[in-house]
Amino acid sequence: MDPLVHRRAQLLAAGFSPKELRRLLRSGALSAVRPGAYVQGAPPEDTVARHLLLLYAALDELAADAVVSHVSAAVLHGLPVWGIPLDRVHVTRGSRSSGRRGRRVHVHAAPLESDEIVMVGGLTATSPARTLVDLARAVPFEQAVAVADAALHRHLIAPPDLAAALAHRPRWPGLPAARRALAFADARSESVxxxxxxxxxxxxxxxxxxxxxxxxxxxxxxxxxxxxxxxxxxxxxxxxxxxxxxxxxxxxxxxxxxxxxxxxxxxxxxxxxxxxxxxxxxxxxxxxxxxxxxxxxxxxx
The missing domain is CATH 3.40.960.10 (VSR Endonuclease)
Incomplete structure (x- = not known):
């Protein structure tokens, strides 16, 4: 778990009183990432860094089988996420679970194979191939191309892996759009x-x-x-x-x-x-x- 995020319950257990926590928040020594989760000092201005804090802050409320996915997985993989909203943490659970879209967390319900799950920074996340397919099904063409180009350029994935991921579930919603974006992707592109x-x-x-x-x-x-x-x-x-x-x-x-x-x-x-x-x-x-x-x-x- 990321040491930058401090939970209220942990701080209380460490001996801080509610009054002390309020004083630390007023002084700016602590800032709320979300209710009950704090970071020392001011939160980062960078939206990607803030999203990572939101992700770690959300871990306590997520089910044990939740896998970081979509744009949150792209952030974990270090990929550029230009133009993609970062206001919600995205995770995926097996298709037997129910999805929900909350104010801070979007839980997707979809099948996940073992080879579509990897460890990144101590967290379970969708593989680069699965992440790109999920994103390309959900975000506009231009944004999907920028992420896919970067993944190919950084050798996180090879074109045959993308083709295999697209072919794995041919009837998924949004797959035609994903095919167009990922077919356009090119490893020679060096920036967004x-x-x-x-x-x-x-x-x-x-x-x-x-x-x-x-x-x-x-x-x-x-x-x-x-x-x-x-x-x-x-x-x-x-x-x-x-x-x-x-x-x-x-x-x-x-x-x-x-x-x-x-x-x-x-x-x-x-x-x-x-x-x-x-x-x-x-x-x-x-x-x-x-x-x-x-x-x-x-x-x-």
Whole structure:
């Protein structure tokens, strides 16, 4: 059990009085994760970290056969859960149990095979394959693709495992949507931004790009790797996420140097008669302008 979560009953048993607990809560030394469950200091601002606290805080009220599932299992597996609500803890119990959707916990009732259950951080959770299928049946296409891309990229699962999980229960509700999302998933996508970009490109009706295209000169010398490439159309696409540039900055390195090196890299790409089209996170919510820039380049090339 996570030591960060303190139960009221445990604190009382340790000698704290109800009055002391109220004083600690008023002072901010303790914060309520949920009624009867506290964390020292302020709760984390990060929604994923808060969800983990909600999960551990809910353990006392869950049945012994409850298995962490859906988005809660994705969080346990360390997968990005962009755009998926984290206000409820999700668990699954065998199909003989009844499901319920409470304010803080959603209990799903569904069959669970032994190979669909794994241990993660001391908790029983659905396997990566089962987690992805459950999520892809329940969340929008874009969110499902982002989680599946990350699982494939991090080698938590291989495409044959996904195919087997989809085929295991062919009549489940939502399975057609899950098949579409998981068939679209690609291990070469390196971030949620790149996953969302792939979806946006497909929805705009643009040609399918080569992911992580390695650009080389005629003599074979490596020029650079780009997020999206259309070799025949002499165009590259780059998603400019803030985290991307942060990852490129080495300890002690000036961020301006990283930006300068990126400019030199882009100059080299252009020298190979490649147009470079860039976009950022805000563009993904209204991709039309970026799609039009790409189309103009495709036609002019």
């Amino acid at each position: 931004g790149e996953s969302r970009s792939r979806v946006a490109i497909a929805r705009a009706g643009l040609p399918t790009p080569v992911l992580q295209w390695e650009v080389r000169r005629g003599d074979g010398r490596f020029v650079g790797q780009v997020d999206f490439g259309w070799p025949d159309l002499r165009t590259v696409g780059e998603f400019d996420g803030r985290a991307k540039y942060g990852a490129l900055v080495r300890p002690g390195q000036d961020p301006a140097e990283v930006l300068y090196r990126e400019k030199l890299r882009e100059d080299e790409l252009r020298a190979e008669d490649l147009a470079v089209v860039r976009w950022a996170w805000p563009d993904l919510d209204a991709f039309g302008a970026v799609a039009e820039r790409l189309r103009r380049r495709f036609h002019s090339g």
